[in-house]
Amino acid sequence: MGKYDDIINTKYEGVPNRFHMSNRQRAAQFAPFAALSGYGDMIRESTKIKDEKVELSEDELNELNQCFSVLKKGDIVKIVYYDRGYYRELEGKVTRIDTYERNVRVNDITIRFMNIRSLELIEVFNG
Numbered sequence: 001m002g003k004y005d006d007i008i009n010t011k012y013e014g015v016p017n018r019f020h021m022s023n024r025q026r027a028a029q030f031a032p033f034a035a036l037s038g039y040g041d042m043i044r045e046s047t048k049i050k051d052e053k054v055e056l057s058e059d060e061l062n063e064l065n066q067c068f069s070v071l072k073k074g075d076i077v078k079i080v081y082y083d084r085g086y087y088r089e090l091e092g093k094v095t096r097i098d099t100y101e102r103n104v105r106v107n108d109i110t111i112r113f114m115n116i117r118s119l120e121l122i123e124v125f126n127g
Contacts (some may be wrong), residue, residue: 074125
């Protein structure tokens with residue numbers, strides 16, 4: 001006779017005063033857990049090939065300066081700018097232009113003039 005032969009064929013009736021957990025609830029207990037939230041994103045970001053910042057030609061600089069001369073608060077723009085190793089594209093409303101600090105604010109993102117690759121006026125604010 002084996003060590004557990006007396007209980008091996010006994011029907012399990014659960015624990016008194018506890019509800020029975022469904023298979024879905026039981027499985028949720030063992031779902032993957034991300035102890036380091038954002039770590040996977042950081043690893044993916046570090047494996048991306050970074051863009052090299054492009055020096056603008058004289059003509060491109062003149063075109064940008066012309067856009068800045070007519071740009072005003074409230075205009076809707078499409079802007080391509082260099083940020084932390086990558087070129088990003090943003091479309092939104094100009095909320096601030098600071099010629100002293102040499103930056104523009106679009107959708108609560110401040111972009112330095114020197115990091116702007118291209119600027120396109122989508123809609124001019126008339127107000």
